Amino acid sequence: MLKELYLIPVAVYIFSYLPLLFQKKKMYKVFISLIYAGFALQTLIFFIFLGIKGFTVPVHIDRFVFFNAWILMFIVVLFGLFYKVEYILLYITPLVALNLLIGFFVPHVHIKLVMLNADKTILLTHIVLILIGDSLFALAFIVSLIYIFQERKIKNKKNLKLFDKKDIQLQEVLHSGGGYNLELLDNINYQCLKIGFPFITLGIVMGIYLSGSLFGTFMVVKPIEIMSLITWLIYAVLLHERMAKGLRGKRAAVFSVAGFLLILFSLSFSFYLFPAFHGLK
Amino acid sequence: MDILIIGLNHKSAEIGNRETVSKKLLTIELRQDFTNKLLDMKDENGRPFIKEVVVLTTCNRSEFIMHLSSQASYGKGGHIIKSLIAKHFFGDAAGENIFYMHLNEDAVRHLFSVASSLDSMIIGEPQILGQMKEAYNEACKFKTSGRFLNKLFHKAFNCAKTVRTETGIATSPVSVSYAAVELSKKVFNSLDEKKVLLLGAGEMGKLTVKHFIKYGVRNIYIANRTKENALRFIEESFSSTEKEYLNVIDFSEYYKLLPQSDIVLCSTGSEDYVLKYVDIIPVIKIRKQRPLFLIDISMPRNIDPEINKIPNVYLFDIDDIGKMIEDNIEIRKQEADAAKEFVETAVKEFMNWKESLNVVPVIISLRNKVKDILEIELSKYIGDKKEKDLIINSLTNKILHEPTMLIKKASANSEGISSIETIKALFNLDSEDLTDTDKGKENENVSKYIKLIK
Numbered sequence: 001m002l003k004e005l006y007l008i009p010v011a012v013y014i015f016s017y018l019p020l021l022f023q024k025k026k027m028y029k030v031f032i033s034l035i036y037a038g039f040a041l042q043t044l045i046f047f048i049f050l051g052i053k054g055f056t057v058p059v060h061i062d063r064f065v066f067f068n069a070w071i072l073m074f075i076v077v078l079f080g081l082f083y084k085v086e087y088i089l090l091y092i093t094p095l096v097a098l099n100l101l102i103g104f105f106v107p108h109v110h111i112k113l114v115m116l117n118a119d120k121t122i123l124l125t126h127i128v129l130i131l132i133g134d135s136l137f138a139l140a141f142i143v144s145l146i147y148i149f150q151e152r153k154i155k156n157k158k159n160l161k162l163f164d165k166k167d168i169q170l171q172e173v174l175h176s177g178g179g180y181n182l183e184l185l186d187n188i189n190y191q192c193l194k195i196g197f198p199f200i201t202l203g204i205v206m207g208i209y210l211s212g213s214l215f216g217t218f219m220v221v222k223p224i225e226i227m228s229l230i231t232w233l234i235y236a237v238l239l240h241e242r243m244a245k246g247l248r249g250k251r252a253a254v255f256s257v258a259g260f261l262l263i264l265f266s267l268s269f270s271f272y273l274f275p276a277f278h279g280l281k
Numbered sequence: 282m283d284i285l286i287i288g289l290n291h292k293s294a295e296i297g298n299r300e301t302v303s304k305k306l307l308t309i310e311l312r313q314d315f316t317n318k319l320l321d322m323k324d325e326n327g328r329p330f331i332k333e334v335v336v337l338t339t340c341n342r343s344e345f346i347m348h349l350s351s352q353a354s355y356g357k358g359g360h361i362i363k364s365l366i367a368k369h370f371f372g373d374a375a376g377e378n379i380f381y382m383h384l385n386e387d388a389v390r391h392l393f394s395v396a397s398s399l400d401s402m403i404i405g406e407p408q409i410l411g412q413m414k415e416a417y418n419e420a421c422k423f424k425t426s427g428r429f430l431n432k433l434f435h436k437a438f439n440c441a442k443t444v445r446t447e448t449g450i451a452t453s454p455v456s457v458s459y460a461a462v463e464l465s466k467k468v469f470n471s472l473d474e475k476k477v478l479l480l481g482a483g484e485m486g487k488l489t490v491k492h493f494i495k496y497g498v499r500n501i502y503i504a505n506r507t508k509e510n511a512l513r514f515i516e517e518s519f520s521s522t523e524k525e526y527l528n529v530i531d532f533s534e535y536y537k538l539l540p541q542s543d544i545v546l547c548s549t550g551s552e553d554y555v556l557k558y559v560d561i562i563p564v565i566k567i568r569k570q571r572p573l574f575l576i577d578i579s580m581p582r583n584i585d586p587e588i589n590k591i592p593n594v595y596l597f598d599i600d601d602i603g604k605m606i607e608d609n610i611e612i613r614k615q616e617a618d619a620a621k622e623f624v625e626t627a628v629k630e631f632m633n634w635k636e637s638l639n640v641v642p643v644i645i646s647l648r649n650k651v652k653d654i655l656e657i658e659l660s661k662y663i664g665d666k667k668e669k670d671l672i673i674n675s676l677t678n679k680i681l682h683e684p685t686m687l688i689k690k691a692s693a694n695s696e697g698i699s700s701i702e703t704i705k706a707l708f709n710l711d712s713e714d715l716t717d718t719d720k721g722k723e724n725e726n727v728s729k730y731i732k733l734i735k
Contacts, residue, residue, distance in 0.1 A: 154467055155589065157601045182572060184470040246569025249593040 002052075003062055005045045006104045012038035013097040035089045039073050042100075046070050062103045064127075069099035071128075072135040079139060083188055085179040091142050122206055129203035134263055136196030137235070140189045141260035144253035147185040151250050154182070186248050189256055197239050204228050227266035234259045282351065282638060284433065286388040287363050287380050288337075288344030291402045294379045296600050300581040302343045302370045304552055307581075309419065312336045315369060316425050319345065322365065330358050333430045335420040337395075339412045340485065340580035340599050341402050346392060348429045359384060389433065389631050393624045396437040397444040402603040403457060404613045405450040408484050410441050429638075433631065440627035447623060450616040458489035460602045461576045462496050465544055468574050468595055476500040478542040480535060480556075481549030482514035485578045489546055491523065499526045502542070504535035506549070536560065540567040544574045547583040555583040561591055576602075640688045643701055646710045647684065651677050 016034030019027035049063065073096045080086040208225060238255045241247035247255075289299060306312050315336070322330040333348040345366065349358060359382055367376040383391045394400045398409050417434045420426035426434070444450060462472075469475055477498050479486050482505040490501055505511035511529045519527060530538060539545065539560075549555055556575070565573060575596040577584040582598055589596040655673045663669040684704060691700040704710070 150467075154464075154595055157597070157605065181466060181470050182468050187470070246571070248570045249572065251592065 002045075002048070003104050005048070006062075006066060006100045009038045009042040009045070010097050010100045010104070012041060013093050013100075016093070032086050032089065035093055036077070038093075039077055042070055042073060042096075062106050065099055065103035065106065067127075068131055068135075069096045069103065071131045072096055072099070072138055075132070075135045076139055079188060079192075083179070083184065085184065085188065087179055088139070088142065088146075091146070092139070095138070095142075123210055126203055126206040126210060129199045129206065133196045133200035133203055134267075136192040136199070137256070137260050137263060140192035140196070140256045143185050143188045143192070144256040146180065147182060147189065147253040148250060148257070150180050150185065151182055151253075182249070186252065189253060190242060190248070193235065193239055193242065193256070197235055200232060200235065204232055227262075231259065231262045231266050234262060282429070282635065283349040283359075284385050284388040284429075284635075285347045285349050285359055285362065286344055286383040286391055287347070287359075287366055288342060289380050290342035290344075290400070291600070291603060292400075293381050296582075296598075298371075298376075298379050299341070299343065303338060303340075303580045305370055306336060306338045306343055307550060307552060312338070312419070313423055313425075316420075316423070318369070319347070319362070319365070320425065322362065324358075330362060333420075333427045334425045335416055335430055335434065337413060337416040339409060340578060341603075342395070344395070346388075346430065346433070348427065348433075385635075386628060386632055389635075390624065390628045392433065393437050393440045393627050393631075394621075396441040397620055397624055398441070398450065399444075399617050399620055399624065402599075403460075403606055404617050406456045407445075408457075408488065410438070411484055414438065432634065436627060436631045440624060443627070444620045444623050448616050448620045450613065450620050456488065457485060457578060457599065457602055458492045460606050461489050461546070461578070461597070462492040464576070464597055464602070464605070465493075465574050466496075468572050469543065471497070473497040473499065475543040476502070476538075476541055477544045477546060478535060478538055479503045480532075480545065480547045480583070481505060481551075481579065482511050483548045483550075483579075486546055486548035487514070487518045489548075489576070489578070490527070491519070493544070494523050494526055498544075500528075501526050502528050502530050502535075502538055504530050504532045504538075506532045508532070539564045542573070543571070544576070545584075547575070547577045548579050549583050550579070551583050552581060553583075554585045556588065557585045558587045558591070561588050561594060565591055565594060578602075637689055640691070640701060643705060643710060644681075644685055644688055647688075647704065647708055648677055648681060650708055650710060651680055 012034060016031050016038060019030040019034070046067070049066075072092070076088060076092045076096075080088050207228060211225060234255070238247070238252065238259065241255075242252060289302060291299070294302075306315065316334050319331050319334050320329065324330060329350055331347050332350050335346045337344045337346065347362070363377055363380055363382055367373070367380060370376060371379070391400065396410055396413050398405050398407065401409050413434070417426065417430075420430070465472065465475075472493065475498055477490070477493050477500065479490055479501060482503060490503075493501065503511050503515065505514065508529060508531060515524055515527050515529065545556070547555060561573070570593050573594045575584055575588065575594065577596065577598040580599060584596055584598070586596065586598065588594055652673055655676055656669075659669050659672060663672065688701055688704060
């Protein structure tokens with residue numbers, strides 16, 4: 001039982017928010033450092049699992065959730081460093097911690113796959129691709145929510161504070177710093193979509209292949225396939241509108257939010273209502 | 282000899298009311314028409330109420346700084362003038378409540394505070410002093426400002442200079458122009474590649490453009506109704522390095538440039554909207570929804586406020602910016618407290634000078650009295666008029682030096698009134714007829730007095 005290990009990064013993540021209570025700008029740096037420390041521990045645990053089990057299909061539901069949390073954090077850390085928007089960690093970390101807690105509390109159930117050994121590599125690729133794509137869309141979702149709130153503030157001109165450069169406060173870093181500008185948020189949203197879409201597309205294609213293989217036919221359309229295709233279609237339309245017609249801003253953000261909510265719905269739909277469609281027993 | 286200020290500003294009136302007044306004072310002709318109307322005001326005996334007027338109009342305030350004649354007492358004359366102003370701008374006297382009124386010491390304090398930028402929407406902003414100088418120069422040009430307001434304005438400029446140099450009120454970067462740049466950074470990630478279009482060539486536009494250059498903008502287009510003015514504006518207002526980033530275009534062509542512009546700064550003197558809702562709809566389509574940031578720092582507003590409803594278009598007017606920097610103003614208030622002490626000192630000095638003017642008739646009367654006596658007595662012994670006048674002047678100065686100094690000192694404080702009354706009784710002086718003499722003669726007397734003091 002290695003599930004207790006999940007609680008270590010969770011504890012670090014929760015503890016990292018405490019310095020912010022001091023309302024000092026220096027404490028923000030402590031917060032970021034602690035989050036990185038939490039992510040380092042999460043990565044260490046990930047490699048411990050790899051060392052024990054190797055790179056195989058996660059057969060325990062808690063490992064699956066842990067893997068999901070790690071990929072999400074990894075992507076957010078990468079984007080945060082690249083776009084200098086580390087403040088996003090402030091919003092994503094609770095989601096990651098929640099994921100880890102779910103991983104800890106769910107029963108250590110062994111997922112039985114009704115699948116040929118030959119398909120297991122494809123299944124592993126399907127999982128990795130879908131998780132990377134979904135994590136990118138999760139980031140786009142968070143960034144879109146920030147965009148919508150920020151845009152609303154600018155449009156309504158309410159709670160829009162200008163800070164003196166000589167005395168940057170913690171509040172600025174947390175709520176209205178440079179990284180909160182609409183252009184950057186929209187750009188991150190677009191990049192998440194551009195990178196995430198091919199991952200999701202390939203993942204869905206592999207999913208349809210696996211589904212066909214599982215049921216012995218490609219001719220019967222399953223509810224999970226319909227759900228996945230609707231989600232894919234939303235992102236395809238969004239990508240097309242962005243690339244061809246220059247859709248951006250609030251509408252694009254609303255699209256991203258809707259798309260991600262549909263992903264959450266389709267995942268719940270497929271795992272909890274129709275586990276058989278995912279080859280689970 | 283009262284000083285009266287009637288006006289409205291961002292604290293006392295809504296933007297719509299300020300706009301109404303501003304529109305009727307937009308051009309020099311409109312301002313002069315109204316100034317003449319004020320100067321033509323007379324009491325029942327046909328004597329003028331107002332001697333001198335300066336009209337100050339900026340994006341946040343419109344004020345009439347007046348030197349009243351002795352016929353216009355505050356209680357009566359001030360309110361009559363206020364009613365006339367309200368009627369002129371709002372059609373009836375009901376608009377009176379929108380205007381504030383300051384008299385004498387309060388008026389001087391108010392004017393000095395305005396010049397020192399203590400009464401501005403953004404405390405410490407430098408534009409107001411330039412705008413006050415322009416208003417004063419205009420009054421001088423049309424000779425609506427005389428010796429009294431000249432002194433008042435020069436004192437106000439000196440006070441503003443002292444406040445700027447002796448306090449930290451102007452060191453903090455907060456201003457409308459700074460706020461405009463900061464706001465644009467909430468929309469755009471980097472300003473380096475952005476194009477700025479400036480409509481109009483005013484003081485505020487100049488400062489904002491300078492700020493944009495400082496923050497990395499390298500493509501700035503300026504469109505003014507008179508292209509020559511725009512060229513002169515660039516020549517006079519920007520350094521050679523800054524000029525490299527500036528391009529002047531015909532005003533008729535600004536619309537073609539809108540789709541390429543990311544930031545539009547509007548600061549024209551137009552009465553109507555320069556940018557309308559219907560103009561921006563096609564522009565944003567051509568821009569493929571790329572954000573467009575509009576700043577309207579003109580009064581009356583030049584950009585239709587409805588434009589802010591268009592997706593990906595963000596419009597801020599002068600009031601929006603003002604509200605946003607209120608917090609920073611709080612920080613500046615500490616510096617303003619120190620500045621108020623300088624203002625108080627300047628007010629006291631000016632009021633002393635003003636009070637001293639009240640004794641001019643007494644001094645002149647006393648001098649005339651002494652001169653008359655000397656004239657009569659010396660005429661018995663000296664025939665040469667030139668020689669006689671020389672002796673009279675010399676003796677008058679010598680005899681009256683001490684009493685004049687005493688009167689001057691007495692005028693500086695209220696207790697001195699009894700000393701002046703004693704002098705008047707001693708020499709049987711009647712200065713009443715000197716106070717209400719015609720304007721030309723009085724000016725002559727004041728002129729003599731100023732020379733005397735010097």
